[in-house]
Amino acid sequence: MKLKYLGTAAAEAFPAVFCNCKYCNEARELGGKNIRTRSQSLINDDLLIDFPADTYHHFITHGIRGDRIKYLLITHAHSDHLYQRDLFRRYGCYAHNMSVPTLELYCSSYAASTLEGEIPNVHVNIIKAFDVVEFGGYKVTALPARHMPGGEPLNYIIECDGKSLLYAHDTGYFFDETFEYIEKSGIRFDMLSLDCTNVDIPVPDTGHHMGFPNIERVVERLRTLGAVGANTAICVNHFSHNGNPLHSHLCERASEYGYFVSYDGCEIEF
C-alpha cells in the first residue's frame, strides 16, 4: 500500500493564514518542508482521504488527476477536511469526459447533512463508527474519533493487499471501545498515522487532539494489545502552528520515540 501525504497541517495551515508568530515567520523564511497545507492523503492512486480547500493545489502540485479518483473517505465535517464547494465542480460544463463517472464518497450522516444538496456524479455512502465497508480491493473500518462532539467524526482502518493502516486524524486519545475493537479484531498494523496537532503543548487525554505524550500512550497501549509491533511504521501528522511544527524540531522530537514526521508530498510504501 502506498500513502502520500498531500497536506499535513491543522485547519489554519502552516504558516497560518493571518499569523505573525515566530514559528509562522520562520516557516515563511525557511520554506520547503516547513510549508504545510490542509489535511489530505492519497492511498495508492485512487482512494483520497478528506477534501480540504487545498485539494486543487494538491492535485496541481503532485500531478494528481482528480477525474481518476474513485473513492473519497471523509473523516469529519471541519472545513480543513471537507470543503464541499469544489465537489460541486464534478459535473456538466465544469468537468468533461471524466475517467471515473461517479465518485464514491464515504462519510458520517452528520458530515452528509452539512452538504448543500445532492452533488452531481458523487454517490454519498453513509457510514458510522465500527461499520466495515469493502470496495475496489480495500476493506475500510470506521472508528469513532474523540473530536468534534456531535459531529460523528471518524478515523479509519484501511486494509489492502495484506497490509493495514490506521489513519487517525483528527482525534484525541482513543476511546476504550476503540482499543477493545482493535484487540478483538486481532489486527496488527503495518502503519499508524496519528494526530499530533498539539506537538508539545500539553492536552489531557479527554481533549480533541493529541501531542507527543498522548501519542506515546496510544502507541504503548496498542503495543500491549499486539496491534503494534517492531515493524509498525509510526508517523505523526496534522500539526498546529502553536506547538512549533518546524520540520527540524518535529524530527528531533519524533526521533526520541522512533516515529516518522509527515510533510507535504511525503510518500510511504509499506
Ligand SMILES: [Zn+2]
Ligand atoms: Zn483538522
Ligand SMILES: [Zn+2]
Ligand atoms: Zn503562527
Ligand SMILES: [Zn+2]
Ligand atoms: Zn477537526
